[in-house]
Amino acid sequence: MSTIEKLNNFIDGSWIESSASKILEVHNPATAEVLVNVPLSPAEDVDRAAKMAAAAFHEWRRVPAPIRIQYLFRLKNLLEEHFEELASTVTMENGKTLDDSRGELRRAIENVEVACGIPTMMLGDFSEDITRGVDEYMIRQPVGVAAIICPFNFPAMIPFWYLPYAVACGNTVIVKPSERTPLTMHKVFQLLEEVKFPKGVVNLVNGVPETVDAILDHPLIQAVTFVGSTAVARHVYGRASANGKRVQAQGGAKNPLIILPDADVSLTTSIVTDSAFGNAGQRCLAASLAITVGEASQIFTPALAEAAASRVVGYGLDKGVQMGPVITPQSKSRIEGLIEKGLEEGAKLVVDGRDAVVSGYERGNFLRPTILSGIPRGGTIARTEIFGPVLGMLHVDSVEEAIALVNSGEYGNMACVFTSSGAAARKFRYEAEAGNIGINIGVAAPMAFFPFSGWKNSFFGTLHAQGKHGVEFFTQTKVVVERWLGEWSRKF
Ligand code: NAD
Numbered sequence: 001m002s003t004i005e006k007l008n009n010f011i012d013g014s015w016i017e018s019s020a021s022k023i024l025e026v027h028n029p030a031t032a033e034v035l036v037n038v039p040l041s042p043a044e045d046v047d048r049a050a051k052m053a054a055a056a057f058h059e060w061r062r063v064p065a066p067i068r069i070q071y072l073f074r075l076k077n078l079l080e081e082h083f084e085e086l087a088s089t090v091t092m093e094n095g096k097t098l099d100d101s102r103g104e105l106r107r108a109i110e111n112v113e114v115a116c117g118i119p120t121m122m123l124g125d126f127s128e129d130i131t132r133g134v135d136e137y138m139i140r141q142p143v144g145v146a147a148i149i150c151p152f153n154f155p156a157m158i159p160f161w162y163l164p165y166a167v168a169c170g171n172t173v174i175v176k177p178s179e180r181t182p183l184t185m186h187k188v189f190q191l192l193e194e195v196k197f198p199k200g201v202v203n204l205v206n207g208v209p210e211t212v213d214a215i216l217d218h219p220l221i222q223a224v225t226f227v228g229s230t231a232v233a234r235h236v237y238g239r240a241s242a243n244g245k246r247v248q249a250q251g252g253a254k255n256p257l258i259i260l261p262d263a264d265v266s267l268t269t270s271i272v273t274d275s276a277f278g279n280a281g282q283r284c285l286a287a288s289l290a291i292t293v294g295e296a297s298q299i300f301t302p303a304l305a306e307a308a309a310s311r312v313v314g315y316g317l318d319k320g321v322q323m324g325p326v327i328t329p330q331s332k333s334r335i336e337g338l339i340e341k342g343l344e345e346g347a348k349l350v351v352d353g354r355d356a357v358v359s360g361y362e363r364g365n366f367l368r369p370t371i372l373s374g375i376p377r378g379g380t381i382a383r384t385e386i387f388g389p390v391l392g393m394l395h396v397d398s399v400e401e402a403i404a405l406v407n408s409g410e411y412g413n414m415a416c417v418f419t420s421s422g423a424a425a426r427k428f429r430y431e432a433e434a435g436n437i438g439i440n441i442g443v444a445a446p447m448a449f450f451p452f453s454g455w456k457n458s459f460f461g462t463l464h465a466q467g468k469h470g471v472e473f474f475t476q477t478k479v480v481v482e483r484w485l486g487e488w489s490r491k492f
Pocket of ligand 1: 149150151152153154176177178179207208209210212213227228229230232233235250251252253283284385387413452454458
């Protein structure tokens with residue numbers, strides 16, 4: 001009999017066994033060890049969670065905002081107390097380095113801190129005497145039950161782009177973590193249990209696409225947030241919108257960086273390689289294409305090659321490691337297949353990261369950083385989201401050509417420029433078609449008080465994650481026009 005734990009769902013304040021008949025094994029991507037089993041919760045588990053969350057909403061929305069945020073203050077303290085344990089969990093199930101795990105957890109906590117400002121952020125508007133003796137005002141009310149559907153690559157941070165704002169605004173939530181990285185949220189929900197939110201305010205349902213579809217169709221769920229690949233984001237947006245829900249769905253990316261000849265060589269090299277190979281390239285803000293302008297190609301191709309080849313690859317929990325494995329063996333073969341296809345299409349290998357074996361971790365899904373140059377503009381490496389440690393290089397003669405190339409892509413999650421020219425940077429900032437822009441920055445990840453602004457096929461919806469956008473998404477406006485008879489309206 002297996003001694004591996006099977007995760008439970010957390011519904012209505014209790015840990016409840018899923019009614020799923022099937023489970024998936026969750027593997028440590030560096031060691032291949034089975035960490036835990038995750039249930040593939042069917043529609044009836046979603047139904048149970050939705051009913052409990054809807055019942056809890058009735059009371060939770062009546063709890064005054066200054067009291068609601070007290071729960072978040074407690075959560076923030078617990079997250080700080082368990083910071084290292086949670087960071088290690090992220091590394092164990094996702095593979096990223098401990099420092100990267102700490103970074104994402106810090107951003108998660110920052111979102112809790114920002115949401116503690118809800119009493120101010122949720123304020124309405126008031127206009128006195130819109131006509132004699134008549135006032136008009138707008139109040140923000142919570143939407144109801146919100147579902148939060150998450151990807152594997154930021155198991156701690158992405159649920160926190162939404163959960164703190166949703167509950168602080170008076171909604172109740174159901175979180176559906178990635179089936180490949182469910183342990184971190186399991187641990188976070190153990191902390192949420194200690195926070196003692198009223199029953200049904202925060203719920204956790206583990207599962208797979210079938211679970212997601214049950215969420216998208218459930219009549220008691222009013223709002224859906226999604227982060228994942230573009231194909232699924234499009235599906236989620238279409239199906240949940242057709243069912244009358246408000247939806248925001250963040251999709252995939254193919255992030256280009258432009259490098260001008262006047263960019264600082266050592267800083268740019270270090271920033272670009274951190275962006276391309278940090279988290280093994282499994283960041284939605286990972287640099288995927290480096291577009292060199294003019295002489296930048298001669299300067300930066302060898303510099304980037306040297307930095308990529310010397311990157312320390314290994315188990316993220318080990319000291320000195322700069323890059324961990326990719327998430328699954330299937331993902332590793334998919335990435336190797338894309339490199340192969342790129343070579344068939346005419347790309348040249350500057351650094352070859354295939355066939356990587358890390359001593360002591362022979363069963364891990366390791367690749368080493370790979371750089372391909374001379375990639376065809378319309379080809380696989382230039383256009384496909386690889387989601388692995390692969391940087392494609394393209395060369396152009398002018399900034400105008402580089403910006404046109406950036407804007408020809410189907411995605412718009414992030415675009416960056418490296419230069420010491422203010423004029424070139426401003427032109428780029430103004431014209432680049434992407435929602436997150438970096439200027440001498442390689443991962444332009446917005447702080448919790450700014451929206452995470454994907455464009456084009458990287459985002460479906462209107463309001464983005466985090467900050468004020470989160471408050472708008474998780475509230476609906478109500479406008480009241482009010483007259484009281486008496487002295488104010490005597491002349492009416
Ligand atoms: P994914 O799309 O495979 O899965 C995301 C979630 O959707 C999971 O919870 C999964 O269970 C569910 N899902 C998968 N297939 C489904 C289907 N057919 N129907 C319904 N639900 C389904 O994404 P992933 O591999 O976990 O994450 C990587 C992707 O996420 C990359 O494309 C990356 O760019 C993207 N991402 C985007 C952002 C952003 O802000 N734009 C941030 C992080 C990750």
